[in-house]
Amino acid sequence: MPFSQVSFDFSTVERQEEETDSPSFPVLPLAQSEGVTTVYRKELVECKVTTAEKDLQQKVGLPALSQWKATDPQGNTKFFQWLTDTEAEAKKVKLQVKGSHISTLVRAPIGLDEEALREYLVSCNIDIAKFGHDGTKSLKEFSSELIKGETRLLQVASGEILVITEVVMLILHNPATKETLVQTAQVWPDGKTSHQARIPGAKRRPDENQFLCARRILKRQLEIDENA
Template structure:
């Protein structure tokens, strides 16, 4: 048990990645696997029920309303803050040989700031399967390989000037952090608009051949924690025919130019051939294996720690594993996989189960995606219609969970969908025989996504 719980799932995740990479090398177009937003009906392997299958259908919105599939009673706006359990967070770090006591000393940030990063989706903690118990901080970044229409060279940011007139040489491709609600398309458009004062309509993107690379560095902010910058390199071309607009970005003469953002930072750009850029140490290519070995980290309490926690808080542990209740081993496994979590409020221990529901619509067809059926491992079927959803882990931002539903569960390209930042929220107390002596709280976060026309 302990941090080794869920190892089968993590191993399976890596095997699936290796298989996709092998198919890609054979020339099999893996992108077609993420095209279910184009299929009226589709069936995928159930990512929740092993050896099961789930069937989905794009249903006309009139029918969805008639069947009351979107009727959520007493739904309110989701709370802005969703603080993590710091004690549990600290325990996760310690179990992975990270000493949180050296956080907040000198230039280092405190454990609260790392927890806040994870909560807001600015970073996430993942396990590097290549090494034993190696927990890493992952930051997602989108980088543009922006070229003229003829593809002859690419744009490089070579200098940055701050509002106080300080300057620094940068020599890098333009890029920025990916916000948790964004896909690579949205981040790419934001880079153009906010950093380069360019209208995204000037540019044509190729999201079918996004390169991915991971760079490791030791974190100054969080000592003992390796930071992995997970980059998506997006190929794109300036295809506008408007001469005045082209001149603003140094085309067609390939001259240097600059742009100032809303904060007063000025970035300076030049057009270089790939060879020239590499000579200036600009990172253009993915080196080594393309297969990421980063997987979701185990969290929660192992069986012995759970036993002690419950006893300390006056819960009769002898009731577990009796008369249809979960055993402590089963309960611990749920906690470690992130399917449930424990939270202490005013001296009362709550078992929290949180689900993210994704309302995915296609406004062009006036359709909403509905799960219409399920095939269980024994061959039995059920036909209850419902909105796609998944349990959200305690260390997972709500939008990252929605994106996980898209890509992993529905097998839909996240670049084909815009996710709304408006989130609905429902909470209800339930009495559950599964956890004797503990109050169960069931939370739902309802997130909307819309298929991008033409994607």
């Protein structure tokens, strides 16, 4: 079914982490009763089928609420059934997040040195001559971000290369004056100045969760004692 025929409510996304033995991994030899403990990060998004076209509705078992199936491009066929909340709970299907918490898990850093990055970008038909000019980062700076984990590279199915960066923004608000701290300018080591107004922030490294990154913003950027 086309995405245009379904409405998604992203204003009420529920997020959770579930720790359990993964069925994708074998049981460990030294612990025959236990498998590989895996933490699953899940996001529950409520959506509604909005199409009025009968043929599209029937493809997903509507309006009869009958069982239906779908086959993905890899050839996997999955079967689906519409259930009431009570029926879903009886089958132990989790429809809501209970007791969720903010994750402190972090990713291991995987980066490329400058030469390896150069070879990789050239192999992807990216013009490396444009790096380090007109305010852009140099290959050395880009490599440094990759090695520290502040930036990651992702190649999608189409072959396109995406640069993934997670930025933590720190909002400092004075309730007495109703004012919020804003960065109004920045001077780079080479003397260049940026006057873009923005909330203080930093790129989250793989050895940090969002709290540690916020602490780094306080100590290194703002030079504020975190206990003040």
